[in-house]
Amino acid sequence: MLGGAVVLWLLVNGAFYYLSRVRTGEFDQRYARHILIGGGIVLPVVVLTALLVWGLSILPDPRRPGDGLVVRVTGEQWWWRVEYWPEGADAPVLTANEIRLPVGQRTEIHLTSDKVIHSFWIPALGGKMDMFPGRETMISLLPEKSGTYRGQCAEFCGASHAWMAFAAVVMEPADFDRWLASEAADAVPPSTDAAARGERLFRSEGCGACHAVRGTENIGQVGPDLTHVGSRQTLGAGRLKVTIDDLSTWISHTDVLKPEVKMPTYDLELDQLSDLAAYLEGLK
Amino acid sequence: MTEEHQPRRDEDQKEFAEEQASLFKITLAPLIWAAHFAACYGLVAVTCAKGWDIDAVRFGLLVASGAALCGIGWVGLTAWRQWNVAQTGDFVNRGGRAEDRHHFLGHAAFLLSIISLIGVVFVSLPLVLIGGCQ
Structure with a gap:
C-alpha cells in the first residue's frame, strides 16, 4: 500500500516536473489529450477500481465468525x-x-x-x-x-x-x-514481608470493596480485577507501567493521573504506599 | 435601443426552447446514478436491519444496476451523436453560435454520462463481491 502510494506520488510529481520544467512550450493537441485522458481519467479509474475491489474483498473479514x-x-x-x-x-x-x-x-x-x-x-x-x-x-x-x-x-x-x-x-x-x-488461577499469596504488610493494608483500607483479588476475601466489582495485576504491561488502562514506583504514584495521585476517575486518592505514608505497591506488583 | 434588442431576445427564447431537451439530457445520467445510489444504499440498509431476504434484494438491485447502465449508455450515445467531435475532430466548442452551444451540451452530457457510468459500476461492485449482510 505504501509502495503504491510512493509510486503514484513519484509519477504525479515527476509528470509535473517534466511538463513544467523539462518539456515546456506549446504541446501538440493530440499528445496533450492523451496525457489528460490517460492520466486524468483512465489511470485513476483503473487504480481506484483495483483498490475498491481489494477493499471490498476484505471488508467482511471483521464480521467473520471466530x-x-x-x-x-x-x-x-x-x-x-x-x-x-x-x-x-x-x-x-x-x-x-x-x-x-x-x-x-x-x-x-x-x-x-x-x-x-x-x-x-x-x-x-x-x-x-x-x-x-x-x-x-x-x-x-x-x-x-x-x-x-x-x-x-x-x-x-x-x-x-x-x-x-x-x-x-x-x-x-x-x-x-x-x-x-x-x-x-487464584492470586498468589504475598511472598515478602513488605507484600504481606501491603496485603493487610489492602484489606484495611477497603480496596476490596471495589477490586477483586480472586482467592481472597476481596471481591469488589466496581474497579478492575487485580488478581494478576503484576503481570500486566500497563497500569490504569495504559496510564503507567506496573512497577512499584508507578503503583505508589497511581494510588496517591489517581485524580491527577486520571481526572474524574472514581478511585479516590489515598493519603498514605510513603512506606505504606511502597508496601501496598509491593503487594500489587507481586500479584503475577 | 429596446427595438434593436427585441429580435435578439426572441432568438434566445427560441434557442432555449429548442435546447430544453439537451439541458434535460445533461441531468439525466447523474439523476440515474443518484437514483441507483439511493436505491442500493437504502434498500440494502433496510433489508439487513429488518432481516428480509437479501438474496432477492440483491438480485433486484443487480437487475436495476443493469438497467441503470443501459440507461446511462443510451444517454451517452445520444450525447456523443449530438457532440460533433467525430465529424470535425475538434474537441473545443469555441464559437458563440447556437450550433456550438448545441454541440457543447452534447459534449457535457457525454462526459457526465461517463462519470455516472463509473459511479454506477462502483456502487454496484459490493452487490457482486459481497453476497450478504456481513
Missing part, C-alpha cells in the same frame, strides 16, 4: 473489563485493561459498555468498533504477527477518554494457553 475463543470486553469509565471465554467454557476468566490474543487464530471480541459509548480500537489489528450500553457489538480479529500493540478508546467518553488505552499482546497459541491457565 475460531472458538471469545473475548468479551465492557467499556467502563475509563478502563476495560475483560472476560475470556474459551470454546466450551462455562465461566469466563476475568481480567482487565489488557487483551491477549493467540496469533493465527480469529478471535471474536464481543463488545458492550457500562454507561456511555466507547469504541474499541487496536489500529495494528483492525478497524474500530463502537461499544454501546445495553447492546453487544462484535468484531473478529485475526492477528498475523506476535507482539504488543496499543489499543485505545476511539470515542470520546468523558474527562479521561484519552487515558483509556490498553496493551494488546499477540502470543503464540501455546504461550497463550499457558498464560490463560495462569490467568484463571
Whole structure:
C-alpha cells in the first residue's frame, strides 16, 4: 500500500516536473489529450477500481465468525473489563485493561459498555468498533504477527477518554494457553514481608470493596480485577507501567493521573504506599 | 435601443426552447446514478436491519444496476451523436453560435454520462463481491 502510494506520488510529481520544467512550450493537441485522458481519467479509474475491489474483498473479514475463543470486553469509565471465554467454557476468566490474543487464530471480541459509548480500537489489528450500553457489538480479529500493540478508546467518553488505552499482546497459541491457565488461577499469596504488610493494608483500607483479588476475601466489582495485576504491561488502562514506583504514584495521585476517575486518592505514608505497591506488583 | 434588442431576445427564447431537451439530457445520467445510489444504499440498509431476504434484494438491485447502465449508455450515445467531435475532430466548442452551444451540451452530457457510468459500476461492485449482510 505504501509502495503504491510512493509510486503514484513519484509519477504525479515527476509528470509535473517534466511538463513544467523539462518539456515546456506549446504541446501538440493530440499528445496533450492523451496525457489528460490517460492520466486524468483512465489511470485513476483503473487504480481506484483495483483498490475498491481489494477493499471490498476484505471488508467482511471483521464480521467473520471466530475460531472458538471469545473475548468479551465492557467499556467502563475509563478502563476495560475483560472476560475470556474459551470454546466450551462455562465461566469466563476475568481480567482487565489488557487483551491477549493467540496469533493465527480469529478471535471474536464481543463488545458492550457500562454507561456511555466507547469504541474499541487496536489500529495494528483492525478497524474500530463502537461499544454501546445495553447492546453487544462484535468484531473478529485475526492477528498475523506476535507482539504488543496499543489499543485505545476511539470515542470520546468523558474527562479521561484519552487515558483509556490498553496493551494488546499477540502470543503464540501455546504461550497463550499457558498464560490463560495462569490467568484463571487464584492470586498468589504475598511472598515478602513488605507484600504481606501491603496485603493487610489492602484489606484495611477497603480496596476490596471495589477490586477483586480472586482467592481472597476481596471481591469488589466496581474497579478492575487485580488478581494478576503484576503481570500486566500497563497500569490504569495504559496510564503507567506496573512497577512499584508507578503503583505508589497511581494510588496517591489517581485524580491527577486520571481526572474524574472514581478511585479516590489515598493519603498514605510513603512506606505504606511502597508496601501496598509491593503487594500489587507481586500479584503475577 | 429596446427595438434593436427585441429580435435578439426572441432568438434566445427560441434557442432555449429548442435546447430544453439537451439541458434535460445533461441531468439525466447523474439523476440515474443518484437514483441507483439511493436505491442500493437504502434498500440494502433496510433489508439487513429488518432481516428480509437479501438474496432477492440483491438480485433486484443487480437487475436495476443493469438497467441503470443501459440507461446511462443510451444517454451517452445520444450525447456523443449530438457532440460533433467525430465529424470535425475538434474537441473545443469555441464559437458563440447556437450550433456550438448545441454541440457543447452534447459534449457535457457525454462526459457526465461517463462519470455516472463509473459511479454506477462502483456502487454496484459490493452487490457482486459481497453476497450478504456481513
